[in-house]
Amino acid sequence: MGRPTYQDGGGSLYAPPLISSSFFADSENLQIVEGALTVFVGFIAWFTVPPFPEDNRFLSKEGTDLILRRVNDDRGDALPDAITWKKVKTHLGDWTIWAYGWMSLCSTMSFCEL
Numbered sequence: 001m002g003r004p005t006y007q008d009g010g011g012s013l014y015a016p017p018l019i020s021s022s023f024f025a026d027s028e029n030l031q032i033v034e035g036a037l038t039v040f041v042g043f044i045a046w047f048t049v050p051p052f053p054e055d056n057r058f059l060s061k062e063g064t065d066l067i068l069r070r071v072n073d074d075r076g077d078a079l080p081d082a083i084t085w086k087k088v089k090t091h092l093g094d095w096t097i098w099a100y101g102w103m104s105l106c107s108t109m110s111f112c113e114l
Contacts, residue, residue, distance in 0.1 A: 054079060 050056055052068040071078035091097065 050058060051057065053064050053071070056064060059067065068078040
């Protein structure tokens with residue numbers, strides 16, 4: 001199995017094979033670098049992505065009320081409701097959630113086996 005090159009995938013695949021390490025194999029370097037990039041982007045997003053409208057710091061009171069009213073008109077869930085066992089059972093009993101989960105699992109597992 002050869003080294004991944006820039007042509008094999010995105011630009012993030014170019015540098016990790018160039019990192020020589022006696023402790024990690026080339027594929028492990030790739031996973032470490034891409035995992036570190038993911039953690040870094042997630043850390044930055046934690047501080048830069050604005051929260052849901054009721055907790056925002058950048059809209060006026062009127063702007064917040066307008067957004068909450070529009071979300072309620074659109075889908076009716078602008079303010080979070082309490083989690084109860086009845087709701088948990090309802091959502092866990094929905095067969096489509098399990099079907100989508102199995103489809104995702106099966107497609108990912110078969111892809112990883114290639």
